[in-house]
Amino acid sequence: MSKKLPSYAVPVGVVGIVMLLVVPVPAWLLDILIVINIMFALVILLTTMFVKKPLDFSVFPSLLLVATLFRLGLNVASTRLVLSTGYAGQVIASLGQVAVGGSLIIGAVIFLILVVIQFVVVTKGAERVAEVGARFTLDAMPGKQMAIDADLNAGTITEAEARRRRAEVSAEADFYGSMDGASKFVKGDAIAGIVIIVINIIGGIAIGMVQNGMSINDAVSKYTLLTIGDGLVSQIPALLMAVSTGMIVTRSNVDADMGSMTSSQLSQSRIAVLIAGCAAIALALIPGMPVVPFMVTGLSLIIASRRIGARQRREAVIAQAAGQAPAANATDSTEDLIEQMRVHALEVRLAPDLVELASGTSDDLLSRVRALRRRLAMELGIVVPPVRTRDSVELPPSTYVIKVAGTEAGRGIAPPGKVLALGDALEALPGTSTVDPVFGLAGKWIPAELRHGAELGGATVIDRASVIITHLSSVISNNAARLLSREDVRVLTDGVKSINPSAVDELIPSLLTLAEVQRVLQGLLSEGVPINDLSRIYEALALRARVSTDPDGLIEAARSALGPVIAERHLKDSTLRVIMIEPLLEQSMLEGMRPSEQGPQIVLDPERLHAVMTSLTQARTAAEAGGDPVVIACAPALRSAVRRLFAPNPGDLAVLSYLEVTAAHPTIETVGVVRALDQIPV
Structure with missing residues (x-):
């Protein structure tokens, strides 16, 4: 039964609050409920300070509604007692007499100050922060979900971790959306407190003069003082709840309570604390200023700055020792030496000024590498090995190098603060001219601030991480066989x-x-x-x-x-543009084939080979003038030998057999013919 009490407490409490609105309560019970209300608000305020993340207190919006309803119920109960008996318990009477010295003016001023603090400062600010937080959280939700899916697809997180993160993102959106609405409760509570005070004063004076036959001075003195005490009793917990609302919506998602964060962040700059201490001592020397408070405060800040400096020096020594320990272990450990000796299949080395690209805070290079591995795996059908990213002080500034099996396969630059603009009209843009490392296009590294203007001018603008990823993709595709x-x-x-x-x-x-x-x-x-x-x-x-x-x-x-798949990769609008080999030349190539360790080779005399290559270059140049893809077609028995002769390097002209050309049933367009010396028309 004791385990079920917490689940019954809130429903029973809400029913009790509703009863307060319609059932009269004695003064002694009202005192107990008022004390509970104040302590409840104080506990909520302290809890918001000690939670590490706002989601750790996700029940806060509902508690805010319950607390507001509880406070309004107490207002109704106290108003009933004040107007009916002229006495609403010891708490209200004490605040009316002791806290404000029995003075109506002092009480009214204090009450109005509390209302201004709550309504104009705390509540208004909390409402705005909650509104903006809800909007930005909801706007960022699709991006966060996509990031989780990308990490899951890249294999960096498990399915269970992905489900947990999705639930956390959904809970965060629900929380800030609820806080946006709950902040309206605080605003409405402040307005209701003012209206209730005015009604109580008018009603109290009317009852005192009409029913009890009191003079206007006596009625004002008695009922107004009780009403102000009642208002203070309500406004103090209301102010605590408003501060709690502002506290919870302004917290960031960090794994530390507010006290720890405040202490660590305020003490992160020794110079700032030292200057503040010196300023306090300087103010103490001004004639007419109280010396003792400023001197004590200034000396305390100077002592604190010295302690902060000593602590920072100790932390630096510890960090240096911790950094040297792994290095020493690595020198002595055989396993670490073997790991350092190991040649990685893929490696990206960055100059020191490019390290921030791989830090996860700028351009997000590492997440793009994971996405690239997945995309290439789908395109090529191989599991691309992990890409090791590290810095190298040997590289010139702004330079990156891509290595395959320990050998350099690509090099480029990615200057910090710049973006790569590609296009024809780049002369008017300031920057450093360059050549795109993948497509060989002329470009220019321009300041990132000019990106929008360059795009309006017709240029294609690429950020630094995209340049490196595109280059890495090209290197992996060209070296897929080695990998x-x-x-x-x-x-x-x-x-x-x-x-x-x-x-x-x-x-x-x-x-x-x-x-x-x-x-x-x-x-x-x-x-x-x-x-x-x-x-x-x-x-x-x-x-x-x-x-x-x-x-x-x-x-x-x-x-x-795989014929249909091979042919389909070279189609343009269902048309395959083909360079043929003249039949007599093809027959002579078959007769000139010789076996070798690398496979069959075509043996031609130098003059005839030169003529064939010249004819191929002319046919290819004319065929590719329009920018459409083109392939060479030949007999199946010749295909591998022709490729070794015409296109020995990856990425060169594709060589397909007649069977492969017709496999996808495309429309075949002959765009050129390769001829030998004696077949070239004069």
């Missing part, structure tokens, strides 16, 4: 086995080893072919491996299975 490790292939294979076990069991290890499968997947990635559909790739490899385990043959078999 695909043997362990990655095993993990991917286990994933395929869970949904298509027959495809894996038939292929590995009976027909191909894991290393051979890795080589095939790397070959696909090196040509920009995604490996998302591993089930289809493994089925095609199983059929081909029964005939031959030649790597080029296995890659071509996998490409044939």
